[in-house]
Amino acid sequence: MYNLGIDKIILGTAGLGGVWGNVKAEESITTIEYAMSHGISAIDTAPAYGDAEEFVGKALVKWEGELPKISTKVGRLKSYKADQASYDYSADGMKRSVENSLKTLGISNIDVLFLHDPAAIPTEKIENVVSRMRYFKQNGFAKKIGIGGNLPVAFAPYLEDDVFDVIMEYNRLNACCIDALRTTIRSCENTHKHYYAASPLNMGLLGCNFQEFLNFPPSWLDMKSIEKAQKIDAIAQRYQIPLDVLALRFICTIPASFKMVLGAADHEQLKSSIHAIEAGILPAAIYNEILQTFKK
Numbered sequence: 001m002y003n004l005g006i007d008k009i010i011l012g013t014a015g016l017g018g019v020w021g022n023v024k025a026e027e028s029i030t031t032i033e034y035a036m037s038h039g040i041s042a043i044d045t046a047p048a049y050g051d052a053e054e055f056v057g058k059a060l061v062k063w064e065g066e067l068p069k070i071s072t073k074v075g076r077l078k079s080y081k082a083d084q085a086s087y088d089y090s091a092d093g094m095k096r097s098v099e100n101s102l103k104t105l106g107i108s109n110i111d112v113l114f115l116h117d118p119a120a121i122p123t124e125k126i127e128n129v130v131s132r133m134r135y136f137k138q139n140g141f142a143k144k145i146g147i148g149g150n151l152p153v154a155f156a157p158y159l160e161d162d163v164f165d166v167i168m169e170y171n172r173l174n175a176c177c178i179d180a181l182r183t184t185i186r187s188c189e190n191t192h193k194h195y196y197a198a199s200p201l202n203m204g205l206l207g208c209n210f211q212e213f214l215n216f217p218p219s220w221l222d223m224k225s226i227e228k229a230q231k232i233d234a235i236a237q238r239y240q241i242p243l244d245v246l247a248l249r250f251i252c253t254i255p256a257s258f259k260m261v262l263g264a265a266d267h268e269q270l271k272s273s274i275h276a277i278e279a280g281i282l283p284a285a286i287y288n289e290i291l292q293t294f295k296k
Helices: 025-037 052-062 091-105 123-138 184-191 210-215 223-238 243-253 267-278 284-295
Strands: 009-012 042-044 069-074 110-116 142-148 166-170 194-198 259-263
Touching: 009 267, 025 042, 025 052, 025 267, 052 069, 052 091, 069 091, 091 110, 091 123, 110 123, 110 166, 123 142, 166 184, 184 194, 210 223, 223 243, 223 284, 243 259, 243 267, 243 284, 259 267
Parallel strands: 009 042, 009 259, 042 069, 069 110, 110 142, 142 166, 166 194, 194 259
Antiparallel strands: none
């Protein structure tokens, strides 16, 4: 089976930037440094992730090793709430955003620039927005461009052409959902695109807040996901493996080509997740038992 090692992990910075709750700047910066020192060689951020770009930029200044690959996004504006969004997909607004990202991060160009939240773009404006993304790549602002967010139907043609290099989706490849395997990942393999799987713990449902999420489900969680998570938790308890560890090791065991965007709220949470990944793939019996839950 495919072993997703630490070299396949991308550090996600939404939590470190403060969109899931208050954070301390030094703790977030230290966590980013910890990730780099433990072999994570790619970092994903966005203007919409609170102060994440600022923290990444400060960590890069202090870092003495080889610089990681940096991806950021454009279109969704700065916010400190994950469920509150505002957008600017105008040509001038997108250019200002990218220039500000480069300045804040302290880099000369972006390794992957994602178009943030494609579902928020009015259908009649899609072509102009995509044209602007091409502009950023053609003029050296970004080495690669990608789509950052679950794809609406109007973006289906862009899975088949060569405009975008990378596709990032959330909650589409984890222990609660493997829909991406038969859809987006398959398309990416056929068109030689890279696939990034974000929210490996289903936005925290499969993490340390499992019981709290059951008692007080946040607005972005549907009942189907909660019911699925309960089945996964039962398997975790049977094998005496912490739920988050089981969920991360499950993703590491999936036989497909992708990278995982691993988020964390602080240094200890990231340390725990790295240890889970370093534990390696799941035994076949446990992996297959989880797969069986998708057939019921």
